[in-house]
Amino acid sequence: MTALLELKNASRRFGGLNAVNNVSFAVKQGEVIGLIGPNGAGKTTLINLITAVHPATAGRVFFEGRDITKMRPYQIARLGLARTFQIVQPFPKMTVLENVAAGAMFAGHADSLKEAHAQAREHLAFTGLGGSADKPAAALTLAQRKRLELAKGLAMKPRLLMLDEVNAGLNPTEIDEALGMIRKVANQGVTIVVIEHLMKVVTSISQRIVVLHHGQLIADGEPNAVLRDPKVVEAYLGSKYAAAHAGGTA
Numbered sequence: 735m736t737a738l739l740e741l742k743n744a745s746r747r748f749g750g751l752n753a754v755n756n757v758s759f760a761v762k763q764g765e766v767i768g769l770i771g772p773n774g775a776g777k778t779t780l781i782n783l784i785t786a787v788h789p790a791t792a793g794r795v796f797f798e799g800r801d802i803t804k805m806r807p808y809q810i811a812r813l814g815l816a817r818t819f820q821i822v823q824p825f826p827k828m829t830v831l832e833n834v835a836a837g838a839m840f841a842g843h844a845d846s847l848k849e850a851h852a853q854a855r856e857h858l859a860f861t862g863l864g865g866s867a868d869k870p871a872a873a874l875t876l877a878q879r880k881r882l883e884l885a886k887g888l889a890m891k892p893r894l895l896m897l898d899e900v901n902a903g904l905n906p907t908e909i910d911e912a913l914g915m916i917r918k919v920a921n922q923g924v925t926i927v928v929i930e931h932l933m934k935v936v937t938s939i940s941q942r943i944v945v946l947h948h949g950q951l952i953a954d955g956e957p958n959a960v961l962r963d964p965k966v967v968e969a970y971l972g973s974k975y976a977a978a979h980a981g982g983t984a
C-alpha cells in the first residue's frame with residue numbers, strides 16, 4: 735500500500751546548518767505518530783519542510799505517492815496536509831471565528847465567507863471555543879490559543895494533521911482535554927503526527943515514535959522499544975528516565 739506521507743532522504747539546510755539531515759520515513763493512513771527529540775533537533779523544521787514553509791533543500795516528499803516537494807504551501811494544504819504552529823500565531827485583530835474561517839478558505843474547503851464561517855463555528859464548538867467566537871484572537875489565554883490552532887488545522891479538513899507542541903505550557907487538566915480532542919480527531923480517521931516533549935502524552939497516544947537528534951532520524955518504531963533504545967536515552971531521555979522505567983512500561 736502506498737504510504738500517506740513519505741520522506742526520502744529529505745534535508746533542510748539553513749546556511750551551514752543541517753537542520754534536517756537526510757531523513758527518510760513513511761506515515762501510513764490512520765497512524766498516530768509521536769515525533770520527539772531534544773530542543774533544536776529539527777522537529778519543527780521537519781514539519782516546515784513537509785508543508786513547504788521551508789522547503790527541502792535536498793531529497794523528496796511524497797503524499798499518497800505524489801511528489802509534493804516543490805509545491806506551494808497552499809497547494810499542499812489543499813491536498814489535506816495541515817499543521818499547527820508551535821509559536822501560536824493567530825491574526826491578532828481578527829476574531830477567533832475569522833481566524834478559523836481563514837483556515838477553511840486557505841485550504842479551499844469553503845466557497846464563500848458564509849460557508850467558511852459556518853464550518854468555523856463547528857470547529858470552535860468541537861474545541862470548546864464556541865463562546866469566544868467573536869473575541870479578537872489576541873484576547874485568548876495560551877490554552878485557548880492552542881485550541882484555536884487546533885481549530886484552524888481542523889478547518890483545513892486534513893487527512894494528515896501535524897501538531898507542534900499543542901500541549902506546551904498547559905496545565906494537567908488542559909492537557910487531558912487537549913488529548914481527548916486529539917483522540918477524537920484520530921478516531922475520525924485523521925492521520926496524526928504529534929511533536930511533544932511530555933513523554934506521558936507521547937506514549938499515551940502514539941502507536942509509533944520517531945526520534946530526531948541533530949537533524950537526523952535516530953530511531954523509528956514501537957514506543958516501548960524506541961524509549962528503551964540506548965541511542966534515544968542518551969540523546970534525549972537521560973539515564974534517570976531509563977533507570978526509572980527499566981523493565982517496566984514506558
Ligand SMILES: Nc1ncnc2c1ncn2[C@@H]1O[C@H](COP(=O)(O)OP(=O)(O)OP(=O)(O)O)[C@@H](O)[C@H]1O
Pocket residue numbers: 748751753771772773774775776777778779780820
Ligand atoms: N528559519 C530558520 N533559519 C535559520 N535556522 C533555523 C530556522 N529554523 C530553525 N533553525 C535552526 O534549525 C535547528 C532546528 O530547529 P527546530 O526549530 O526545527 O528544532 P525543534 O526540534 O523544533 O526544537 P524545539 O523542541 O526547541 O521546538 C535549530 O538549530 C534552529 O536554530
Ligand SMILES: [Mg+2]
Pocket residue numbers: 777778779820898
Ligand atoms: Mg520546535
